[in-house]
Amino acid sequence: MRVDAIWRHPIKAHGREALAAFDIAAGATIPLDREWAVVHEAARMGPTEQAGDWAPCANFNRGAKTPALMAVTARMAGDHVILSHPDRPDLIFDPDEDNRPFLDWIAPLSDPSRARPSHIVRARGRGYTDSPFASISLHSIASLTALETRIGRSLSRDRFRGNLWIDGAEPWAEFDWIGREMTIGTATFRAEERITRCRATMTDPETGHVDADTLGALEAGWGHRDFGVYLTCTAPGHVARGDALVLR
Structure with a gap:
């Protein structure tokens, strides 16, 4: 499993920015x-x-x-x-x-x-994450593909405003990682909880128009509205695109 993409969102809900890499401190978010x-x-x-x-x-x-x-x-x-x-x-x-x-x-x-x-x-260094703790969101390309199959169309990753996108995992395997630690690059993280989604994911991030019932597809296919997991950083390090994710 490897990091396929890294994103940050400087102003919450007001834009996304692709990154090649980042350094992170324990208990912090992506800078x-x-x-x-x-x-x-x-x-x-x-x-x-x-x-x-x-x-x-x-x-x-x-x-x-x-x-x-x-x-x-x-x-x-x-x-x-x-x-x-x-x-x-x-x-x-x-x-x-x-x-x-x-x-x-x-x-x-x-x-x-x-x-x-x-x-x-x-909020300097802490960020206004959707979780009450400083978190990094992780998403799986395989899980997105499963959702696309269910909904019958391609979906931009940007709907989910994620930080890390991982390639090489089985669909929905990230839900089984809750409570486990992992190394990504030279940093260590722990998977804390699943991310329950809101109506923002129903909007096309190219146009800003609602065009897909992502929430209905998640509920119909899997009985929940969860997509991705929140991580916390437990040991500092450097993370870059292409780095391996190794479960502990």
Whole structure:
């Protein structure tokens, strides 16, 4: 089994960026993965959460509620983030500075019936992962192929906003790894829990339009809405595309 692709998402739910490799510390996320998040006007966040502590995803602008966000791509350029979308001009800005250029850019993509984006917060080194612990999401190409067969069409990996994509495993074998440790590159990880999916996976990440009943296919085929597993890093190291995954 080997790492086929690595992705990070600098601003939670607002774009994905391919990586060739990364260094990771024990108990950390991939550097700059979900480092920032976009708070909406209906959020319920206390003073410590506003200061950069982790908060649940219900406080943030996300693809499950705003499908157009799924078509955003991102890349880091020093302290700046460059965002792209098929319906918007590219935007380069510093998320730690004035958020107004970003809020103006995202406004046409936002659902007017939902709470509007308010401002950006940052959780340095911890990230606003969907899990309450610092996690890295792992996905299997074989499991995606099984889901594609069930649904009767090809599905972009980007629907699942994953960090690591693994080739060479049996379909759904990753669910059997819960509680086990593994070495990927020179780093060590432990599989913690399955990832239960939301409506964001129903959206085509090229267009931002809902076009596939991924959740219904998972339930009909396997009796759940799970796809991928969360890992925690238990020993630091370096991970690159092509590195082997070795179960312990």
